[in-house]
Amino acid sequence: MDSRTIGVLGGGQLGRMLVEAAHRLNIRVAILDTETAPAKQINQIANSSHVTGSFAKSADVRQLASKADILTYEIEHVDTKVLEELEAESPFVADSQSWHRIQPSWQTVRTIQDKYAQKQHLAKHGIPTADSKGVGTSSPQGLKEIALELGGLPIMLKARTQAYDGRGNYPIMKVEDIEPALKSLSDRPLYAERWAPFKKELAVMVVKTAQEASGDQYEQSTLAFPVTETVHEDSICKLTYTPPREVPSKVQRQAQDLARKAVSTFQGTGVFGVELFLLEDDTLLINEIAPRPHNSGHYTIEACHMSQYEAHLRAISPDLSSTITPGSTDLAVNAAVMLNILGGPQPDSHLLVARSALKIPGAKVHLYGKGDGRPGRKMGHITIVGKSMSEIEQKIHPLIILVDSIRAHKDSAKNSNEDISATATELLKRNPIPPAKPLLAVVMGSDTDLATLRPGLELLDKMPIPYLVTITSAHRTPQHMLNFGKAAASRGFKAIVAAAGGAAHLPGMMASETTVPVVGCPVKASSMDGLDSLFAIVQMPRGIPVATVGIANSTNAILLAARIIGTSEPAVQEWLSAHLQQMDDENMAKAARLEGEGWRDYKKLDQAMPLSFK
Template identity: 50%
Template structure:
């Protein structure tokens, strides 16, 4: 039996990828959007409709070409969708034309609620779904925002209720000084304020709803969830998606899926929904926003899952089966990273990223066909799939660096983007490059006396080798206590993230630093003239409860430096790449020596190393 024809309101990148999925299923797609929109470029099978998805007459024209209507963007005219779904039309110039009744998925009612973000929040609250506290702004006056600040506290987020996406329509109000700028930027929009979410991670779940109705308590039967992913936003636009989410327990992932499914089950109609969530420091989850369509956070599903979010959407609105296992990862150990490519200061800046990606093993490039770019416009994305997250991160690192360079030029047009052939990855840079560029030190190395220099020298050399900006100084716990305390208390404000401290004898320096800062302090006991450094070791490992100090072997600054690098690499992909190379070099060195010893024999090898 021939599949119904699907009409899609919107022909951007989401519509384009939906069309690609439809082609593989032999499903016909008709698109309403501007001529030569991305979705239309790859679909010559039908006569598409040119026009705007906000134009009621254009939507009616699309309805006459298809059996089911769906959306790739929620900013559409829901009044005409309501009429079409009911088979009624009150426009005088359409009365002589037979009424068109058409299936709209998801329901126009769902789209109407979700496209007004304040109404979306109200709906979620009535359904018992936790979300950030929001306050309606009545008059868009400074006095209104001052009242919000008094109630919610600062900072809070000022948001447009409608037509807000990719950072447009959001303005962080950090103090009363920001109120004037916020109103200047958003005053022409209907607004609401949202309590600031001090989250530890942003998560996202793609949910498939397979039933038209809203049946309380039946969310397990009407919804299915793709894996939980972590999203990284920059300038309020999604930059990176990590699948699965990093450093998140299985319990939190399961809770996130269930919360997302409950939220989606409360809406009407069928299809794929993108659910954004905040993971709070106490482990609680709140729903941030919901999109009634495929979502940027689900691009990874194309390469990583048995079924992409786009195929799942088509199957859902057609009523075709979606086995639960089909929306899981291809294999249990799969890891993926999706990187968005945004337009830069030049019309072809995004092409630089695509060109670099062609040399990256396993990179899957998706160019959206939008032609000349605009600053900040989504022009494409790259997905990398690997057997481990560290491997995927290593491969994507040079692409992230180039994206950051393009953003820097976009945000500051006065700077000049490095020439393509001269851009180097962090692994190719040297410490002198960082110092010349004025990079702020992030590791502080201190000692109780200049006699400890020889102990710390190997660790400092390793920091330099790994390209970690550092500063080295002397602070004595006994001879300069005021200097030591000031050093510890001001370190974080100066950009320091880890402190390495070496001391001998009583060795109070590392412990006192740990007591004076929230930063991680790594202690290196120094071998003194008496007791062979055991006194220093005991002094550091016997810290009282509530004052943690990581302590390493006597005179072992190498381990302290490497441990500092591991801490920093948790949030620095480029450093992680350099660290992994360093560890791999260590392994290779041992293997080479073992092979040489086996080849020439122990005696000869021993004499060689003695020389």
């Protein structure tokens, strides 16, 4: 599709997935890495264009540049000095007087590969990040003083360069940790960072299509992939959940905007991986940025209209950058979970996870071609997409247990794959597959409303809908009720049935705080026969819709909620279809008996009929 050759500095798993995306677009790719690097294994032009060598060596980078029209990165630990020289010698791609052949800019990479310089750059542009200070001394006393300037312990001591997957980070929780931290990170430039008490780690892949640093114009120059929740173990990304669990959509939009603003301050095009901290008060901090596709964006291959790898290739190509339009990065599914596969005690321990995943419908296995595994080495990943996060969590749970079992045995080569499997069996017994998360919430203002809801709940028990029944009063526990409504969508509820009597504020107040459809069920109280509740629920102000059923008709309330849920749940729709057919069959049977026996005898027969036919 693009006649130019893209040279990639690095040929690991990210490079491999770049090549896979390039093949689909007929884009030629040349890789600089070792002879058997994962990216080279699947590239058809290996013999003619690849370079065997190191992306950190000037001569090897120059050799790749001689074979490629555009240079980009799979890893940021590259020699930026030679890139600066190449830019000075020939800044633009052939047949262009404006499109730089190094994307993103070597200046961007130089800033980002020094993590303290990266933090200073973000602070300069008003991007919120954890306060940090350079460590110019290796003395414990000097670090104590820096800790005080940052607000006291705990702090995080970090290497400024050559740090990834948690390597180069050392948490200092107390004074006694200072000397071990300095010893662990000796002979490196360091900086100290204020402790960020986050409740979740998030990540956003951002596509930048404008070469200039655009600042306030980020909406014109960037697009964001959906926010993903990252779960780390041993400082390595273990899982990603997309969308993030129990993170309000408003916070997700804020994370996307913040990530786009941060990326827009750098020069050059391509995909940037942005890691963020979500703090307890729902504010956000940028943690780190990578000037390339990122491990936490693997899910985009199966879950989005365009993967981060395709996006990167298109963004850095002068003829394709403009084809990335709004909507290209959106989710094409409801939810996705990605699980990293790490090496274990045996060279093939990681294959236990891959083989198990092959038995799970919809699981997509990606192995990286790295040969023998070793503890902690990324050997592959698995992605499962589906119509709900609950469905995916049930599917992936046994694989997570298996990954945990490999980790438990990783420190000794004496541990066999049989040992790992036995541990997994035991762990699964103690931690079985979780039940499906509720799709329907049934709420009432008081337990006296339960009698009204009982017929509907009995019918709900027959449906393939996991549900929650709870009490939350608009008058006695107003804050709890509002919090419940605010969190309903992020908890995965697809409908809410709210029963209330008297003034019946519960359904309307619940609807005022959620985007989830609310079905009101009026309760017949001691006065006005429930008309007050019906009128209160049905007369919602414009902009706050609440569906309403007849007084005390919880059966219809549940059936209406089921129809709402059934629009995205085929099993529920199938049940409802069968239920309608059953009512049809029962009514036709009644008609046949009435016509055959006559109306005088029908009442007697009706009394002897099974309850389901009444």
